[in-house]
Amino acid sequence: MGYQSFKRALKVDSDNFVSSSFKQQLSMDSDPPFRQTYKTLFEDTNTIENLVIAVEECELPLIDLNRLSHREPAEKRESCKAEIARASQEWGFFQVINHGISRDLLEKMRQEQVKVFKQPFHNKTKEDKFPAGSYRWGTPTATCLRQLSWSEAFHIPMTDILAGGSGSFNTTLSSTMEQFAATVAGLAQKLAEILAEKLGHKSTFFRENCLPSTCYLRMNRYPPCPIPVEVFGLMPHTDSDFLTILHQDQVGGLQLVKDGKWIAVKPNPEALIINVGDLFQAWSNDVYKSVQHRVMTNPSVERFSTAYFLCPSYDTVIHQNCTTKPSLYRKFSFIEFRQQVQEDVQKLGHKVGLPRFLLRSH
Ligand SMILES: C=C1C[C@]23C[C@@]1(O)CC[C@H]2[C@@]12CC[C@H](O)[C@@](C)(C(=O)O1)[C@H]2[C@@H]3C(=O)O
Ligand SMILES: O=C(O)CCC(=O)C(=O)O
Numbered sequence: 001m002g003y004q005s006f007k008r009a010l011k012v013d014s015d016n017f018v019s020s021s022f023k024q025q026l027s028m029d030s031d032p033p034f035r036q037t038y039k040t041l042f043e044d045t046n047t048i049e050n051l052v053i054a055v056e057e058c059e060l061p062l063i064d065l066n067r068l069s070h071r072e073p074a075e076k077r078e079s080c081k082a083e084i085a086r087a088s089q090e091w092g093f094f095q096v097i098n099h100g101i102s103r104d105l106l107e108k109m110r111q112e113q114v115k116v117f118k119q120p121f122h123n124k125t126k127e128d129k130f131p132a133g134s135y136r137w138g139t140p141t142a143t144c145l146r147q148l149s150w151s152e153a154f155h156i157p158m159t160d161i162l163a164g165g166s167g168s169f170n171t172t173l174s175s176t177m178e179q180f181a182a183t184v185a186g187l188a189q190k191l192a193e194i195l196a197e198k199l200g201h202k203s204t205f206f207r208e209n210c211l212p213s214t215c216y217l218r219m220n221r222y223p224p225c226p227i228p229v230e231v232f233g234l235m236p237h238t239d240s241d242f243l244t245i246l247h248q249d250q251v252g253g254l255q256l257v258k259d260g261k262w263i264a265v266k267p268n269p270e271a272l273i274i275n276v277g278d279l280f281q282a283w284s285n286d287v288y289k290s291v292q293h294r295v296m297t298n299p300s301v302e303r304f305s306t307a308y309f310l311c312p313s314y315d316t317v318i319h320q321n322c323t324t325k326p327s328l329y330r331k332f333s334f335i336e337f338r339q340q341v342q343e344d345v346q347k348l349g350h351k352v353g354l355p356r357f358l359l360r361s362h
């Protein structure tokens with residue numbers, strides 16, 4: 001199907017969708033209870049715009065990490081590192097295969113994740129059951145449908161899991177998360193060191209500041225959504241970390257900005273997705289890019305993903321010393337950055353992020 005006819009087909013589907021199944025579906029109950037809680041956002045369904053924009057699907061740069069093995073010749077290792085750096089500059093995103101995380105562990109993590117989300121809503125919101133504030137759903141600050149994320153998540157500070165303070169995360173889930181995080185942490189460190197090395201730094205910064213206990217694990221669930229054209233699964237955002245390692249299922253829905261346009265990521269069952277976060281962009285003085293990404297909803301299929309965020313301790317100061325160019329950003333600590341993001345989300349309904357820390361002269 002050509003691009004235009006694809007666009008037309010989508011438009012017809014969405015028109016039918018909005019007029020027929022929409023009102024009927026809105027009256028149904030769901031878990032989490034999006035429709036009851038965000039009732040006012042759905043009140044005037046006539047104002048729902050037909051925002052149907054066909055987005056091209058693409059393959060992210062695919063990097064085979066087998067080439068980093070010490071058994072491989074030095075040129076192969078170097079060309080692999082160069083690809084990692086190039087993708088982080090040009091895309092801010094890439095996917096890796098032969099990453100060292102076993103299929104069994106990924107599968108086990110997914111099963112445990114599905115189980116924990118299957119619990120009734122009232123269990124997931126119980127503060128004594130899960131680490132305080134770790135269960136999140138929707139967007140409490142949303143004032144219009146475009147600000148609503150149609151998803152639920154457990155956003156867990158690794159410190160809670162490592163200290164054994166994981167509330168009633170059952171022991172199987174806790175130990176699976178711990179095993180998953182420990183393995184993925186090794187990969188995150190390796191990639192961060194390569195990116196630092198390609199900036200001309202043999203850096204111990206990441207080993208010293210991004211500890212197993214300062215990182216975050218996020219389990220996402222995107223329930224089917226009756227009005228997928230208008231509502232995001234996860235609002236457009238950049239990640240507030242150094243690097244993110246993402247394991248997604250086969251449903252698809254992740255999109256990112258490339259050369260000013262949204263493009264859809266084609267799921268690859270063998271690959272993990274890596275993206276550069278705001279802290280690496282600042283630390284590299286804009287060499288590596290933290291790009292906007294979002295998740296689209298699906299009318300009939302639920303979707304799961306797991307993200308590991310490589311984060312430093314809160315008092316770590318982010319400051320570029322890897323380029324000869326003048327710094328674009330002022331020095332800031334991770335806690336300052338997090339607090340600013342939270343304040344902006346509260347006051348404006350969205351994250352501002354790095355632009356808040358630009359030095360005036362630029
Ligand atoms: C409402 C929001 C919370 C969030 C920033 C945002 O504007 C949109 C996405 C959210 C998200 C998702 C991924 C990460 O967990 C996070 C820390 C981020 O960088 O973007 C959160 C933000 C947050 O929880 O503060
Ligand atoms: O679910 C996805 O594909 C992306 C999730 C994401 O962007 C996040 O958790 O920060």
Ligand SMILES: [Fe+2]
Nearest residue numbers: 237238239293
């Ligand atoms: Fe993200």
